[in-house]
Amino acid sequence: MEQVISADRPDWVPVFTGLSVRVFRTLVRVVARRGGEQPGTGRRWGLPLEDRVLLVAVYYRTNLTFRQVALLFGISKLAAGRVVDHLAPLLALAPVTRKHGPDTVLIVDGTLVPTHDRSVSASSRNYRYSVNMQVVIDANTRLVVAVGDPAPGNRNDCRAYTDSGVDRQCRGATVMADGGYQGNPEVIMPYRKPRKGQPPLPQWKEDLNTVHRSVRARVEHALAQMKSYNILRNCRRKRDGVLHATRGIAQMRNLAMTT
Template sequence: MEQVISADRVEWVPVFTGLSVRQFRKLVRIVAGRGGEQTGTGRRWSLPLADRVLLIAVYYRTNLTVRQVALLFGVSKSAAHRVVDHLAPLLALAPVTRRYGPDTVLIVDGTLVPTHDRKVTAPSKNYRYSVNMQVVIDANTRLVVAVGRPVPGNHNDCTAYRDSGVERSCRGASVMADGGYFGNRQVIMPYRRPRDGGELLAWQVELNTIHKKVRARVEHAFAHMKWWNILRNCRRKRDGVHHATRGIALMRNLAMTG
């Protein structure tokens, strides 16, 4: 099969990845540093590392089937599957290893990702089988700092925050969230109206307005991440949606910082 897309044709990189050529080359270096380059003996990859990274970036960006992506790169469907399975864990946001101080402000929120694997999904408020993906960003830099493991889409954010593991990733920091995280005492949420039906005080209304403006940054992050269309309908099984979300988080961070 003739290869249509190649990393050597740099004009295709921004179109199919959402990254500049410099950002894409940095992504390739990250993957290489994590063991993406083939070493030792054994069956050799038919594509060089840059093309394999481009393949998975195209797969995430376009959400074409693996068969369709394979045709674009001139490889078989099974070879494309192996590339995705091998590189997905390497092309992903690194887990949080630092402990934050209280001066660090993080923002957490969940988004529903429709996913075909019924073993990890549940019918949710978007009337589709989805997973709840918890994402944490830095309020100052707006970069994604953590992505939780997927939980069924019928779990509310309060439960997903704990079960996905992002609660541990945020340990020590000041964490902002919407009212859906009621019950997580360490999370800063907007004031609710009193149960007796009274009105909020003026200073509470003012703080809620500030809170809403700052918290909107995580919504902007979700909008940016969903430019990679696999988050609109993920066909990957098992850990596929987790690897895809972390990979997109890494590419978004690169797109923002260069």
């Protein structure tokens, strides 16, 4: 089969991945440092590392099937699957292993990712089987610092925050979130609106809520940018596939903001 797109043609990189050529080359270096050049199981790779990284980025961006992606790169469907299985963990954002300082302000929010793997998903409020992915960004840099393990989509943010393990990755920092994180006393949430018949919030609380909303909107913007990668709108990957995809997209977004 003839290869249609290749990293040797830099003009194709932004079209198919949304990344600039400079960011893409940085991504290739990151994957190479993590062992991307090492052979996988089975047959030797038919594509150089640059093209294999490009394949994964194209797959995440477009959410084409392996059969369709394989045609673009001139390889078999099985080979395309092997490439994604091998490189997806190497593209992923590394979990936080150190304790944050108290001056660090993080913002957490959850997003539903529809997925075909029912062993990790559940029917959620959007009537689709999905997982709740908890994403944490740094309020100052707006970079993604943590992505939690997938929780079933019918699990609310309050519980998914702890079940996903993202609470442990936020330890030591000041964490902000919306009102859906009740039950996590370490998380700063807006003051709740009074029920009907109760006195309104005092002005100082309203002012704090306004500031809280303006800062928390940064994580919503980050999630919107991540969901420009179509795999987060209908993930067909099994087992850890949705986790690797979300963390990989977070990594690419961070590189795009810092490179």
